[in-house]
Amino acid sequence: QSVLTQPPSASGTPGQRVTISCSGSSSNIGSNTVNWYQQLPGTAPKLLIYSNNQRPSGVPDRFSGSKSGTSASLAISGLQSEDEADYYCAAWDDSLNGLYVFGTGTKVTVL
Amino acid sequence: QITLKESGPTLVKPTQTLTLTCTFSGFSLSTSGVGVGWIRQPPGKALEWLALIYWDDDKRYSPSLKSRLTITKDTSKNQVVLTMTNMDPVDTATYYCAHRSLVAFYFDYWGQGTLVTVSS
Numbered sequence: 001q002s003v004l005t006q007p008p009s010a011s012g013t014p015g016q017r018v019t020i021s022c023s024g025s026s027s028n029i030g031s032n033t034v035n036w037y038q039q040l041p042g043t044a045p046k047l048l049i050y051s052n053n054q055r056p057s058g059v060p061d062r063f064s065g066s067k068s069g070t071s072a073s074l075a076i077s078g079l080q081s082e083d084e085a086d087y088y089c090a091a092w093d094d095s096l097n098g099l100y101v102f103g104t105g106t107k108v109t110v111l
Numbered sequence: 112q113i114t115l116k117e118s119g120p121t122l123v124k125p126t127q128t129l130t131l132t133c134t135f136s137g138f139s140l141s142t143s144g145v146g147v148g149w150i151r152q153p154p155g156k157a158l159e160w161l162a163l164i165y166w167d168d169d170k171r172y173s174p175s176l177k178s179r180l181t182i183t184k185d186t187s188k189n190q191v192v193l194t195m196t197n198m199d200p201v202d203t204a205t206y207y208c209a210h211r212s213l214v215a216f217y218f219d220y221w222g223q224g225t226l227v228t229v230s231s
Contacts, residue, residue: 002157002159032216033215035217037158037218043223044207044221044222044223044224045150045158045207045218045221046221047217047218047219050212050214050215050217050219051214051215051217056219088157088158090158090160090217092216096174097174098171099160099171099173099174100148100160100163100216101160102150102157102158102159102160103157104157105157105158
């Protein structure tokens with residue numbers, strides 16, 4: 001069902017930088033802003049990045065987002081153990097009268 | 112402080128209709144620009160957007176599930192109700208309701224979710 005493609009997993013040691021990609025198309029990422037959600041184990045998703053690169057209040061600045069063309073990326077610098085979670089990109093899609101699409105999700109493991 | 116909480120049955124039988132209620136506080140669905148949506152997540156799988164209702168009763172549905180979904184609001188009770196007909200075991204999932212940002216289409220506040228199992 002997901003139309004945004006993410007790598008299933010990513011990992012790093014504490015302090016490292018980890019990057020997660022999100023690939024879409026002209027009808028979603030190519031023409032709308034991208035959002036990122038963090039889902040800690042057993043909890044509801046939490047908004048992490050909105051409008052491509054904006055952080056809600058309270059989100060550490062080690063999280064950053066970017067977008068180029070029909071792809072987007074989430075970077076976590078200075079990886080910490082509490083960052084171990086699932087991460088989902090999302091965007092509005094203009095096809096089929098419009099729908100909100102999520103990515104396939106990436107599990108980040110802190111080694 | 113915005114909070115949302117989902118409620119409804121934890122177990123439904125195949126072919127039955129599921130009715131879920133989202134009770135929220137900290138905002139009003141009569142305020143211009145406000146929206147509340149539903150998202151689900153099958154166990155171990157990705158998130159899937161289902162539906163959204165706006166303050167002006169504009170409704171949006173996932174095209175793949177539109178024929179089975181109905182979203183309504185009760186502004187006086189601060190509630191949004193989602194019904195899904197003809198439930199199937201593949202509909203087993205945690206169902207979340209969430210507040211749509213006033214700025215753009217993203218969800219800035221989420222409920223804790225409620226697990227619905229479809230089984231005979």
